[in-house]
Amino acid sequence: MLRYLGKRFLLILPTIFxxxxxxxxxxxxxxxxxxxMMLGDQATAEQIAAxxxxxxxxxxxxVQFLFWIRGIVTxxxxxxxxxxxxxxxxxxxxxxxxxxxxxxxxALAVLIGVTxxxxxxxxxxxxxxxxxxxxxxxxxxxxxxxxxxxLIFVFAVTLRWFPVAGYNPPTAGLIAFGATIFLPALALxxxxxxLMTRMMRSSMLDVLNEPYITTAxxxxxxxxxxIGRYAMRTAAMPVITVAGLSAGYLLGGAVTIEIIFxxxxxxxxxxxxxxxxxxxxxxxxxxxxxxxxxxxxxxxDLIYAILDPRIRYQ
Amino acid sequence: xxxxxxxxxxxxxxxxxxxxxxxxVENLSxxxxxxxxxxxxxxxxxxxxxxxxxxxxxxxxxCGKSITASAIMGIAPDNAEIxxxxxxxGTVISALPPKxxxxxxxxxxxxxxxxxxxxxxxxxxxxRQMTDTLRHNLGLSHKDATDxxxxxxxxxxxxxxxxxxxxxVHELSGGMRQxxxxxxxxxxxxxxxxxxxxxxxxxxxxxxxxxxxxEDMRRELNLAMLFITHDLEVVGDFCEKAVVMYAxxxxxxxxxxxxxxxxxxxxxxxLIDAVPAHDDGRTRLTPILGTVPPVGQWPExxxxxxxxxxxxxxxxxxxxxxxxxxxDARCWHPLEDRP
Numbered sequence: 001m002l003r004y005l006g007k008r009f010l011l012i013l014p015t016i017f018x019x020x021x022x023x024x025x026x027x028x029x030x031x032x033x034x035x036x037m038m039l040g041d042q043a044t045a046e047q048i049a050a051x052x053x054x055x056x057x058x059x060x061x062x063v064q065f066l067f068w069i070r071g072i073v074t075x076x077x078x079x080x081x082x083x084x085x086x087x088x089x090x091x092x093x094x095x096x097x098x099x100x101x102x103x104x105x106x107a108l109a110v111l112i113g114v115t116x117x118x119x120x121x122x123x124x125x126x127x128x129x130x131x132x133x134x135x136x137x138x139x140x141x142x143x144x145x146x147x148x149x150x151l152i153f154v155f156a157v158t159l160r161w162f163p164v165a166g167y168n169p170p171t172a173g174l175i176a177f178g179a180t181i182f183l184p185a186l187a188l189x190x191x192x193x194x195l196m197t198r199m200m201r202s203s204m205l206d207v208l209n210e211p212y213i214t215t216a217x218x219x220x221x222x223x224x225x226x227i228g229r230y231a232m233r234t235a236a237m238p239v240i241t242v243a244g245l246s247a248g249y250l251l252g253g254a255v256t257i258e259i260i261f262x263x264x265x266x267x268x269x270x271x272x273x274x275x276x277x278x279x280x281x282x283x284x285x286x287x288x289x290x291x292x293x294x295x296x297x298x299x300x301d302l303i304y305a306i307l308d309p310r311i312r313y314q
Numbered sequence: 315x316x317x318x319x320x321x322x323x324x325x326x327x328x329x330x331x332x333x334x335x336x337x338x339v340e341n342l343s344x345x346x347x348x349x350x351x352x353x354x355x356x357x358x359x360x361x362x363x364x365x366x367x368x369x370x371x372x373x374x375x376x377c378g379k380s381i382t383a384s385a386i387m388g389i390a391p392d393n394a395e396i397x398x399x400x401x402x403x404g405t406v407i408s409a410l411p412p413k414x415x416x417x418x419x420x421x422x423x424x425x426x427x428x429x430x431x432x433x434x435x436x437x438x439x440x441x442r443q444m445t446d447t448l449r450h451n452l453g454l455s456h457k458d459a460t461d462x463x464x465x466x467x468x469x470x471x472x473x474x475x476x477x478x479x480x481x482x483v484h485e486l487s488g489g490m491r492q493x494x495x496x497x498x499x500x501x502x503x504x505x506x507x508x509x510x511x512x513x514x515x516x517x518x519x520x521x522x523x524x525x526x527x528x529e530d531m532r533r534e535l536n537l538a539m540l541f542i543t544h545d546l547e548v549v550g551d552f553c554e555k556a557v558v559m560y561a562x563x564x565x566x567x568x569x570x571x572x573x574x575x576x577x578x579x580x581x582x583x584x585l586i587d588a589v590p591a592h593d594d595g596r597t598r599l600t601p602i603l604g605t606v607p608p609v610g611q612w613p614e615x616x617x618x619x620x621x622x623x624x625x626x627x628x629x630x631x632x633x634x635x636x637x638x639x640x641x642d643a644r645c646w647h648p649l650e651d652r653p
Contacts, residue, residue, distance in 0.1 A: 211432040217389050219447040219498065220420030229446070234435055308437045309482045 001303065007299045012294040016287070023286045024068060027279050028061055034081050034277035055081065058211075068283065077287070078280040082273070087284035091266070095134060095288045098258070098266040102250040104181050111242055112193035117239075118202020124205065132197060139194025144253070148260045155183060165262040167245035185263040188254060192246040195275035199242050200235065207235040237307060244300035248293050333364035334403075335504050336538035339384065342398035342408075343444075344378075344385050350510040352395060353610050354386070356382050356562045358635075361555075368532055370553035370570060372546065374583065375401055376606045378562040383508045386540070388415035392533060392538035393595050404507060420451045424499030427508040434483040440494055441479030451502040466497040470527060473487055489520035493527065507532070508528065508540045513548070525552055548555045550574040558582045561606055561617040568641030578643035579617045616646065 004059060035051040036043065052058045056067060071077050077087035118133040156164040162183050168176040207213065216230040217223075255267030266285055273281040305311050342359040344354040356378040363369045371379045375480055386400055388407070399460040400408040401508045402422060406417065410595060419425070428431035429499055444463035447453050454462060459604060460479065467475035470493040483491055513521040529552060532539050541553050549556050549570050556573050558566040558581065566579040577583045584602035608615065613620055620630040624647040638648040 153519060210430065211427055212435045214389055215425070215433045215495075215498075216435070216443075216446075217416065217460050218387055218423075218425035220416055220418070220502070221446060221452050222416065222450070225446065230435055230438070233435070289362070309439075310484055312438065 004305055004311070006046045008298055012298060015297065019290050020072075020283065021285055023283060027277075027282060028064070029131055032277050033057075034279060037277050038081060041157040044246045067295045072287070079282045080278055080281040082276045082278045087280050090269075091284050091288050094266045094269040094285075095292070096169075097255065097264055098251065098254050098291060100170070101181060101184055101188065101254055101257070101263060101265060102179065102247065104260075105250050106184035106192070106243060106247055109189035109192035109196055109246060110239070112189070113196025114200050114236075114239060116193075116197040118204060118227075120197065120202035129201075133201070136194040136197040139190050139255070141199075142191075144187055144191055145260060147190050147254045148184070148257055149186050151183045152260070165260075167261075167263045180261075180263075184257050184263060185251065187260075188250055188257045192242075195246070196239055196242055198263060200239050203238045204231060204235045210234070212284060231309065237304070240300060241305070242304055244297060247296045247300075251289055251293060251296075260266070321625075324329050333366060335362050335401075336365050336403055337363045337540070338399075338401040339382075339386065340399040340401070342382065342385060342396070343648045344352045344381060344390065344397075344398065345395045346391070347393045347395055354491055354562060355394075355609055355611075356385070359564050360430060360635075361557045361564070361567060363506070363555075365538050365539060366532065366536045366540055367555065368529075368553040370549040370556040371542045371559060372544065372556055373559035374544060374606050375557040376561075376583075376608070379520060379559055380510055382559070383425075383540065383542055387419060387423055388412070388507060389419070389425075398431075400455075403548075418576045419449055420502045420504070421507065422504050423497055424504040424507045426492075426507065430488070430495040430509040431483060432492065434498075436483060439480055440480055440486075444494075444498055445477070447498060450580055459579045463497075463501070466501050467494070470494075470497045470531075472497070487520075488516050489523060492516060492520075492524050492628070496527060496639065498636070500535060500537075503535075506538045506540070508542070510542045511542075511544070513545075514543075518540040525559065528552070545588055546574060550563065558585070560628075561612050562609065563617055563637060563644060565618065565645070566641055570638040576639070578641050578648035578650075579618075579645045580622050580624055580639040580647075582643075583649055611624075616644070 033052075035047070035048045035055065035057060039047055041053060049058070059067075075088065077091075080087055083090055098290055116132050116136070120129045123129045152164055156162045162179055167182055168180045172178045186246060213226060213231055216226045221230070252267075254265055254272055257263070257269040258265040259271075266288060270282060270285040270289075273285060308312060326645070327601040338363070340360050340647060342356065344353045344356040347353075351512040359378075359382055361369060371382065373379050381394075382388065385394070385396050389568055396408065398408065399406055402418065407418060410418075419608065434440070438446075441460060441463055444466070445454075445456065445459035448459040449453045449456065452459075463479055467478055472478055472490060472493050476487070478490075478494075483494070484493065494516075495512075507528075512528065514526050516524060527547065528539070528541075531537060538552075541548070543549060553570045556566075556570040556575065557564055558577075558579065560581050566573055566577060573582055574586060577586060581602070583599070588602060590599055591638065602621060607617065609622070615630040615632050616622070616625065619625040622629070628646045633644050633646045634644050636646045638645070639650075
């Protein structure tokens with residue numbers, strides 16, 4: 001078990017560093033100069049050169065790369081060119097919102113997906129099953145910004161159950177936080193929940209044909225135990241895989257939702273930082289997202305190992 | 315299909331008439347409901363098993379042996395229409411609602427599957443699977459259930475029972491897996507064990523051990539045992555009686571020794587001739603030509619007729635199961651007794 005976790009942990013490192021290197025290169029290869037952006041149209045060539053020198057942008061790219069690596073190792077990601085404060089202070093402010101949004105969205109997606117998938121599998125080929133499958137196809141096909149606007153229109157504008165936009169941190173109270181996070185999380189999670197519904201349905205139908213389910217029935221176990229423990233235990237595995245993939249998607253795909261609901265999240269911050277050529281902040285943001293993603297994957301692997309003893313020995 | 319057969323009471327074929335009948339199956343038939351209507355799978359199956367007695371259900375693949383077993387157990391697929399009477403320890407169970415049928419499973423009837431690797435749960439520990447059954451069926455506490463599970467594993471010849479309880483099915487060898495399956499099936503003290511080809515998936519050396527274990531369990535616990543197999547050697551060695559099935563029909567029924575020595579039905583004869591025996595000086599085996607007709611394409615009359623050398627015009631009407639010599643056979647032209 002420990003060896004398995006150790007191996008998983010080592011596999012995290014490329015997950016974090018490969019995107020970082022790509023982002024580092026892409027930023028510097030793309031046109032646009034942060035010094036020029038910051039000083040505006042009126043700046044002279046000397047002023048720009050002075051600022052470039054101050055920011056280290058006049059160094060060869062490999063020297064910049066080494067500085068950047070040193071920064072990561074010493075946890076000093078430099079100052080944001082735009083905000084003029086340490087990146088390490090800016091990131092957590094925004095990352096918290098995005099992580100909470102993704103976690104709530106994932107929880108909603110799993111809850112909806114597993115429930116609907118199970119109902120669907122238990123009522124195979126009955127009207128309720130067809131209804132759920134149709135809804136799932138619809139859920140997968142609809143773009144989430146459209147769904148977000150629909151939710152805002154129905155629940156915020158018409159019914160006035162939730163605020164239209166804005167954000168209350170959890171410190172403002174659970175209800176205040178829930179009111180601002182629920183609609184964005186639902187809009188963000190609906191596609192994933194549709195995917196999970198389909199996955200849960202098909203994997204449950206597969207598992208119900210397994211001989212060990214017949215054994216459990218032949219041993220006289222009640223249907224609730226047969227489904228809830230014997231079938232769910234194995235049927236959940238593909239759903240967990242999807243949940244892991246969804247987590248990545250939710251973190252990355254939060255941008256649109258954050259903009260529509262005016263949430264101060266990492267996605268929105270990143271988009272703005274790219275526009276400002278704020279290299280340190282973009283790099284810090286990407287680092288934060290890959291870190292969260294890597295940790296999430298580690299958690300998923302851990303859940304695998306707990307649910308399936310065969311994985312621990314591979 | 316409408317032919318009437320008088321079910322044979324256990325006493326008339328059992329020498330020790332004092333033995334109590336555990337399972338009695340009368341005119342059992344099963345059909346699958348599909349888009350085209352009803353598709354018959356098994357017709358008019360009747361036999362009885364007394365306590366301590368092993369009865370073999372013999373036939374090629376696709377004869378309806380396993381589905382007969384699942385109908386008795388009450389675990390047949392949802393679209394199966396089942397008719398006929400199944401009586402367990404004097405109670406007619408075929409009329410019971412599914413919930414009550416489920417309660418008989420484990421406690422009164424145990425099932426041993428062909429392939430223990432897939433019949434045991436891959437990601438629940440062996441101990442968990444055994445204690446789930448024990449706790450639910452016998453209402454034992456967690457500790458008592460674990461103790462009993464360890465005893466059971468010990469009894470079926472598994473060393474280091476406590477360690478094995480913590481382990482998983484993929485960690486065991488094929489023989490060990492089947493021993494666990496047997497321990498699970500007998501765990502709640504059933505009076506009937508149905509074993510569906512319990513040795514088919516095992517190595518030859520292990521097969522003998524598992525058969526011995528089943529024999530021991532049958533004697534010690536006085537179990538009635540329904541033994542589904544296509545191996546006639548097993549039938550002769552381990553089962554007192556045999557029921558030979560062909561295309562959903564019982565074609566011959568009687569004591570195993572009689573059927574193996576002098577079968578009345580040409581199909582039973584064919585099965586015996588197709589077994590390589592090392593003591594009869596034959597150099598070539600005699601196969602049964604052709605294959606079992608698929609369900610839905612059974613011929614009218616005797617279903618074996620197209621593959622039978624003795625078939626004539628009379629075989630186009632359906633024979634009934636009648637006594638010929640020492641066994642019951644469903645045949646117009648039974649083979650003469652050849653001692």
